[in-house]
Amino acid sequence: MVRPHLLNLQPYSSARDEFDQSKVDINQFVFLDANENPFNTGYNRYPDPLQRELKKKISSIKGVPYDQIFVGNGSDEAIDLIMRLFCSEGDTIHIPYPTYGMYEVSAKINNVNIKRSLLDENFNLGDVDMNQKIIFLCSPNNPTGNLLDVQSVLDKFNGIVVVDEAYIDFSSKPSFIKQLGNYPNLIVLQTFSKAWGLAGLRLGMAFADAEIIALLNKIKPPYNISSATQKLALQALARNEQTDEWVKSIKSERSRVAAELTKLPLVKDVFPSEANFLLVRIEGAAEIYHELVGSMIVVRDRSQVVRCSDCLRITIGTPEENDQLLDALRKSK
Numbered sequence: 492m493v494r495p496h497l498l499n500l501q502p503y504s505s506a507r508d509e510f511d512q513s514k515v516d517i518n519q520f521v522f523l524d525a526n527e528n529p530f531n532t533g534y535n536r537y538p539d540p541l542q543r544e545l546k547k548k549i550s551s552i553k554g555v556p557y558d559q560i561f562v563g564n565g566s567d568e569a570i571d572l573i574m575r576l577f578c579s580e581g582d583t584i585h586i587p588y589p590t591y592g593m594y595e596v597s598a599k600i601n602n603v604n605i606k607r608s609l610l611d612e613n614f615n616l617g618d619v620d621m622n623q624k625i626i627f628l629c630s631p632n633n634p635t636g637n638l639l640d641v642q643s644v645l646d647k648f649n650g651i652v653v654v655d656e657a658y659i660d661f662s663s664k665p666s667f668i669k670q671l672g673n674y675p676n677l678i679v680l681q682t683f684s685k686a687w688g689l690a691g692l693r694l695g696m697a698f699a700d701a702e703i704i705a706l707l708n709k710i711k712p713p714y715n716i717s718s719a720t721q722k723l724a725l726q727a728l729a730r731n732e733q734t735d736e737w738v739k740s741i742k743s744e745r746s747r748v749a750a751e752l753t754k755l756p757l758v759k760d761v762f763p764s765e766a767n768f769l770l771v772r773i774e775g776a777a778e779i780y781h782e783l784v785g786s787m788i789v790v791r792d793r794s795q796v797v798r799c800s801d802c803l804r805i806t807i808g809t810p811e812e813n814d815q816l817l818d819a820l821r822k823s824k
């Protein structure tokens with residue numbers, strides 16, 4: 492599946508990787524190898540290109556072996572690298588839609604063809620072409636909020652199956668990372684941007700067979716994750732009870748907001764959600780969007796998206812923010 496010329500690519504060799512570090516205490520060394528500034532600013536040294544400490548911690552939390560973990564500058568970097576690892580110009584990927592927009596943008600940047608298949612009225616998978624290079628399955632799906640039948644695709648798809656689990660922490664179902672051992676063509680994406688509350692850091696994870704991870708590491712920019720990001724992510728991973736609390740609050744607010752929205756006459760449908768947002772069908776969605784902006788509340792207008800006519804995608808905020816939203820909608824019209 493890999494583009495042949497990448498299999499033999501000699502990757503950029505960073506200065507400190509050219510000798511065996513396993514038997515020495517690297518902190519005792521004098522570094523005159525990378526043209527860094529010797530004066531200590533806290534950030535005068537290049538970061539670890541393989542993010543070893545960070546990935547060891549992720550490995551222990553996620554229960555995925557270290558050599559099956561890739562970290563990127565957001566999931567978006569992983570999506571782009573996956574596209575470039577497997578697809579030459581003219582290859583075709585499959586995207587069930589409506590879904591997250593980055594798969595399509597990344598395909599277009601790389602001049603890769605897109606075969607789309609429309610989700611049905613309940614946002615479930617329709618006809619899937621099992622013979623394309625890559626399929627991108629966003630589950631829970633953005634913007635519809637439901638889980639897709641990933642297993643049915645894994646059992647039949649003949650290319651690479653990318654399962655984007657950006658919202659998995661808010662879901663009632665487990666991650667597909669447990670299936671990595673059974674499917675060498677499976678890549679699971681997760682992110683620090685949602686449950687971990689670190690969208691501003693830009694840190695995404697890809698979990699896959701060790702061979703795929705080694706190839707992604709080979710083609711990534713050598714220092715793709717800054718020292719600051721690696722340090723702050725480690726701090727976040729050390730306080731994962733905080734993340735669990737946030738997730739609990741967001742899930743309970745999701746139920747409360749859904750119940751309150753259902754009571755409003757304007758609201759036609761509140762779709763079940765396994766994510767940290769609700770897709771809501773509401774009379775005059777586009778006008779409501781602008782009314783909400785007038786009340787200094789921004790939601791996502793998805794009313795022009797196929798299968799999502801008259802729909803707003805509303806992220807679950809703090810209880811106070813959710814109350815502001817509900818008050819504004821109650822006053823509407």
Ligand SMILES: *Cc1c(COP(=O)(O)O)cnc(C)c1O
Pocket residue numbers: 564565566567568591629633655657681682683684685690693694695
């Ligand atoms: C928010 C989101 C992401 C996160 O992307 P990052 O680049 O990691 O911030 C990934 N996939 C989907 C479907 C999302 O909605």
